[in-house]
Amino acid sequence: NAGVMQNPRHLVRRRGQEARLRCSPMKGHSHVYWYRQLPEEGLKFMVYLQKENIIDESGMPKERFSAEFPKEGPSILRIQQVVRGDSAAYFCASSQPGGSYNEQFFGPGTRLTVL
Amino acid sequence: AQSVTQLDSQVPVFEEAPVELRCNYSSSVSVYLFWYVQYPNQGLQLLLKYLSGSTLVKGINGFEAEFNKSQTSFHLRKPSVHISDTAEYFCAFLLYNQGGKLIFGQGTELSVKP
Numbered sequence: 001n002a003g004v005m006q007n008p009r010h011l012v013r014r015r016g017q018e019a020r021l022r023c024s025p026m027k028g029h030s031h032v033y034w035y036r037q038l039p040e041e042g043l044k045f046m047v048y049l050q051k052e053n054i055i056d057e058s059g060m061p062k063e064r065f066s067a068e069f070p071k072e073g074p075s076i077l078r079i080q081q082v083v084r085g086d087s088a089a090y091f092c093a094s095s096q097p098g099g100s101y102n103e104q105f106f107g108p109g110t111r112l113t114v115l
Numbered sequence: 116a117q118s119v120t121q122l123d124s125q126v127p128v129f130e131e132a133p134v135e136l137r138c139n140y141s142s143s144v145s146v147y148l149f150w151y152v153q154y155p156n157q158g159l160q161l162l163l164k165y166l167s168g169s170t171l172v173k174g175i176n177g178f179e180a181e182f183n184k185s186q187t188s189f190h191l192r193k194p195s196v197h198i199s200d201t202a203e204y205f206c207a208f209l210l211y212n213q214g215g216k217l218i219f220g221q222g223t224e225l226s227v228k229p
Contacts, residue, residue: 004158033215042119042205042219043159056216091158095215101147101166104215106158 002026004094004107012113019079019086021110025094031055032075033104034067037089049075050097082114117142119206121220129228130198136191136223138206145211148189150180153203153222162204165189176200201227 005024013019025032030051035043048056049069060067064082069075079086089111093104122137140146147166151159163174170182180191189206206220 031215033217035217035219042121042221043207043217045216045218048215058216093159093217101209102215103161103164104217106151106160108156108158111156 004029004092004105006090006092006107006110008110009108010111010113012115013082014115015083016081019082019112019114021077021079021090021092021112023075023077023092023094023107025075025092026105028096029094029105030097031095031102032069033093033095034075034077035091035093037091037109039088043091046077079112082112084114087112087114117208117210117218119208119218119220121204121206121223123223124221125224125226127226127228128196131195133194134192134196134200134225136204136206136225138189138191138220140187140189140206140208140218142187142208142210146208147211148180148182149207149209149217150174150178150189150191151205151207152176153205155202159205162191196225196227198227198229200225 032049034046037043045059047067064080066078089109091109092107095102095104118141120139128134149164150162165172165182173179178193203222207217
């Protein structure tokens with residue numbers, strides 16, 4: 001059973017370009033979470049999604065960032081018009097549905113560098 | 116405000132020595148507590164968790180942690196560390212029955228020297 005997969009592992013963009021980060025959850029998991037880790041900092045929650053539904057986007061910047069988790073295919077975190085401050089590691093996690101607690105399994109992350 | 120504070124950003128220790136990584140949290144509601152480990156250029160791996168019951172929880176790789184509600188702490192301990200324990204350790208919590216938003220501390224870099 002493959003773990004959470006993220007691609008690309010490394011992404012380099014110039015200022016103003018778009019970045020698309022993909023996350024394939026573990027088999028049987030229908031919940032996806034995105035976190036951002038800035039240099040020398042801990043992880044910060046960005047967004048929590050179920051299939052075709054955003055549950056909590058309280059950590060998403062108001063502009064340029066969007067996320068989706070379609071019925072088919074991976075979850076996508078999109079950053080438009082990237083700036084240097086977007087350089088960070090972006091981690092995706094997935095969990096099973098239901099219950100008061102479901103363990104989140106993390107992917108290896110995508111390291112975004114904005115030149 | 117809900118937050119996690121890891122009191123030490125770096126902890127150097129010699130191999131086979133004991134180690135304690137400190138974590139305090141602030142929350143007005145009940146929480147679930149976690150410790151994660153991150154090896155260089157990798158994702159996070161769950162070391163252990165406290166959901167309910169016994170306040171002393173044991174995890175993988177010989178680590179354990181104790182939940183202290185009165186002091187709002189969840190310190191991580193290992194009686195004898197190995198070189199392979201060198202990594203970044205993150206304390207985190209999840210608000211009880213309120214979805215999947217993990218709140219993380221800043222991390223503690225554990226460096227084990229021979």
